[in-house]
Amino acid sequence: MQYPAKVLIAWGEAISGNRPLRDWLMKHGYEELGMACHALHHVESSRTWLMANGHQRIMAMIRGAEGDPNAILWLQRFGFNYLADVASGADNDDEAVKRLLKANQKEWAGIALKLRFVKNQLEDDNNDVHRISPV
Numbered sequence: 136m137q138y139p140a141k142v143l144i145a146w147g148e149a150i151s152g153n154r155p156l157r158d159w160l161m162k163h164g165y166e167e168l169g170m171a172c173h174a175l176h177h178v179e180s181s182r183t184w185l186m187a188n189g190h191q192r193i194m195a196m197i198r199g200a201e202g203d204p205n206a207i208l209w210l211q212r213f214g215f216n217y218l219a220d221v222a223s224g225a226d227n228d229d230e231a232v233k234r235l236l237k238a239n240q241k242e243w244a245g246i247a248l249k250l251r252f253v254k255n256q257l258e259d260d261n262n263d264v265h266r267i268s269p270v
Contacts, residue, residue, distance in 0.1 A: 182197075
């Protein structure tokens with residue numbers, strides 16, 4: 136996946152919740168990146184859209200970030216090694232982020248860390264909902 140550095144930076148901000156940047160991405164030729172923001176928040180229609188519109192690698196990255204080892208293996212098998220490291224980094228693997236930085240892929244390392252923060256927050260929020268409060 137080749138994106139200009141400024142688009143990756145904008146995507147990172149969109150992942151972090153910047154709606155105007157997410158909307159800009161979607162309206163200016165990067166719809167898949169905007170949809171990925173929605174997919175990260177478990178919007179099924181966005182996940183379906185990514186799969187149906189040739190962006191399986193982005194959906195695999197998200198699934199890998201969510202802890203699906205088969206998604207990471209799929210990314211590696213098809214040569215999306217940076218995305219495999221992004222997914223692993225987003226799933227709290229610091230070594231994957233270090234590999235991205237060592238490969239001079241600082242924008243992708245930033246994406247991994249943005250995804251990690253949002254994914255972990257979503258998991259924490261979900262776990263809080265399922266905790267039973269003492270009476």
